[in-house]
Amino acid sequence: MNIREQGSGIRDQKNRFRWSVVSDRVRALGRSVALAAVCGLVLSACAAAQEAKPWEKIPVPPLHAFHPQQPQRIELKNGIVLFLQVDHELPFVSGSVLIPGGSRDEDAAKAGLVDLYGMAWRTSGSTTMSGDKMDDLLAEKAAHIETGGDVDSTAVSWNSLSKDSDQVFNLAMDLLFHPKFDEAKLNLAKQQEATGIVRRNDDEGEIAGREARKLIYGADSPYTRQPELSTIGPITVADLQAWHDRTIGGKLIVSVSGDFDPATMEAKLRSVFEKLPMAKPLPPRHDTFNGPTPGVYFINKDDVNQSNIQIVGLGTDRHNPDVPTLSVMNDVLGGGFASRLFQRIRTQLGLAYAVGGGYGFSWDHPGSFRVVVMTKSASTVDATKQAMDVLNGLTTTPFTETELKRAKDNILNSFLFRYDTKDKVLAERVRLEFYGYPADYLETYKAALEKVTVADLNAAAKKYIHTNKLAVLVVGNGSEIKPGLDALNMGAVHPIDITIPMPKHEEAEK
């Protein structure tokens, strides 16, 4: 319910309580660490016993021929890359300019700078039009221009009806090249950020996710350090401008999609971006990733009746040639309904609604290995042991051909949902360009998935699954967790202090 989000969707999306069969939280996690879905352990024993399988008699004809439309890629002499993806289905044009450099590149003493920049850039407006005025103008046209910051990039993006697209594009370019950071809007952004900071310990899931990342990467890592009231307080308009000046000369990636004439659009983009100086790449990063200090960590929250258990370690990045194998392993472990974790902890034992996880891989730095289980306080130890047992099973219970086949079916038969819309194809190409992967990455990745063998899985589990290197984090109600966490027999339980540091009183007043 971010107020800055674009309204979209059809009317049915109205406000309702919804209870679903799969936790959105775990689904989201599953997606970020694995590909799609899954495979099962228990099944292998039973499948033979079943006689009739009527579904196998239903014909599956060859899939209709499909050649996803690739966007047109244009590399300018200055290094800037343009992508054009024409799609006339609806009368809209949208676009974005992706700028390398994000919160991992900000000064630790000013953690939160990129967040504030992402918010205040758009709300401040440009030298020719204030943000407020831009709000009015765009709302009247049901159009959007937004800015935002992420861990490794910032961006300006826009969307409008085709008839307004020239005007909206010009406004977006004005914002991109002539921002005018405004003190009042910076303060507004600081208020938003401060609200998030003081509220960050209200929700159990938020605490668990955040503190688990800190265990994996270290509290001071550029990937996890959190904004504090004391780090956002001193940030000035000049800091935002300096950040802008520092990043705007980078290797921009410009992408436009929708209802436009490609020749006209190309000419327009060239006229704007061709005259820019040679793009300067960001200096390479030299981060160190040590992974968590093994052990049991605990955060008490006495207003909950369920524990959020996170078993975490370091993952890998997509340059690793084992990633296709790990992806298949993830499906067996925790992707979907038939995964080992789901089968054991949810279906067989009824210990959790939300359970899942896998070995994560990011694009340009190690992702995280994470297994999440949410269970009632009293079964915390039991559920943790069960999850650890499933993890240990990856190395002690050899993978089977049945599991392999199932996981491959899952991944490969749903593979086309990675490029079933023109926007997804475009987003993938932009992503690959940004992280320096070849344009045919998906195809080679798919080919590699097809070749994964049971031997590969067993070898990967031995190489990557070391439960003695993992940390176990529990956020829950200590007075209800019986037996206590010492019953895990994993050594002393380390409490984590999540106290929110408050600056001196006069500053807090504001």
Next chain:
Amino acid sequence: MGMMRVGSRAVKFALVLAMSVSAMQAASAQKTQPADSSATSAEAMLQKFEKKITTKVLPNGLTLIVCERPEAPVFSYTTFIDAGDVNDPSGESGLAHMFEHLAFKGTKDIGTKDYAAEKVALAKVEAANAAYEAEYLKQVGRDPKKLEELHKAFLAAQAEAQKYVIPNQFTDIAERNGATGLNASTGLDETMYFWSMPENRLQLWAWMESDRLANTVPREFYKERDVVMEERRMRTDSNPIGRLVEQFLATAFVAHNYGRSGVGWPSELSQINATEAMAFHKKYYVGSNIVVAVVGDVDAAKVMPMLERYFSQVPGGPKPEDMTTVEPKQFAEKKVIIREATQPFYIEGYHRPSYHDKDDAVFDAIQDIMSNGRVSRLYRSLVRDQKIAAEAQGFSPFPGDKYPNLFAFYAVPLPGHTPEEMRAAIHKEIDKLKTTDVTDEELAMFKTRARADLLRGLADNEGLSNALAMYQTRYGDWRQLFLQLNRIDAVTKADIRRVANEIFVPSNRTSAEIDFAAPAATAHQAASQKNDGGAE
């Protein structure tokens, strides 16, 4: 890179699930038609879709909708059941949702090694549970020893039935065949099942979906009940906003089931049995209560006979009778205050009529003008100018739309500001609606944005299948998805003022707030206590 963090870490609440406010609706400016209105008028859009959409009502009453959108070799579907937790019988709150979970457990053909034997074993589970439950519920003379024995017998019966189960086979077949976004949701008003698949699995899907609608088997019910109890703990008990919203609704409604916990009160949810779930299925999962919409790379003329064949096996039967309860007029203002170690929050709601009411679109207009984006009145007033809130919005319908419901407002106070200030500031904005007409620009903006947002949603198989099924159910005609634009066009400034004066009155109001209260010190939390106080 990844997901853009627009607005980022600032304020993110788990209450998204309870009240995700999306802008939506549709419109075309009433007097000043934009230049391209010919292409985006309700009639023009409808004309385009008339050519793509085929509907068919089967002899059992089930409605099929097929929408051809051959952009990629995939399809999405939504099965829409016109029943949700509002239909749970008294004492069985959470039943519709429990049944939804059961619908993933397989059928007579899927998920079993020997259905005939399993059926016998499942009957024994029900008998054992009934005996255990009867003893458990005795207020007088409950025998702990007998209870323990009955519980043992119950567990033994479950273990016996479990021998025939192939766990998760239904979802396994779907996922192995490329199902993506496989899930279901139960609202107070309706239950929906959905996924997307490669188009060459359409027949497989039709077989599976019709099979589970017609031949659900109540296997592994009692373990699944434990799973749903965990779902309740996650979303409600262990979530401050979840707790607040449950109390807010329970207070706002005195008679209608909108006031009852959707996932179920713990005492009731924990005693729902499979017999009750199957009775719910028998009553509400009849053809006349079901719409199935398929959108994607499908040729209606080719596939309709196949779909008919499969979905005809869903039992027929009369449309279940509607409920008699109508929420009585509220005549006294009500207020809930939760004092706990959570940062403050404010929400209030006013009873409004259902989606059938002639003023339905007027509420959409009020929502848009009050809440949609940085031009909205609540944002500009509470967030930008007064600088007292991080977020402030009004939204409706809530918690459902089929029956008279609430128009709600909420605000998230900035550090140092109170729910009381949120309340006063929201009331000031409401008063403006009552005493002064909204501007021409605001009204035109609502209509333009509503139409554009409707259009934006049309290029999405999943969203479209969902919307078509819903409009077909709610209005008896999917065309209302587009024709609602005409109702939106008809909203006037006088309508907004009139409705605001009718609805937003103190005696029709229920409010709920969280007031921060430092926790009582215990051994466990000594470390974090300082922090909680400091953040106030």
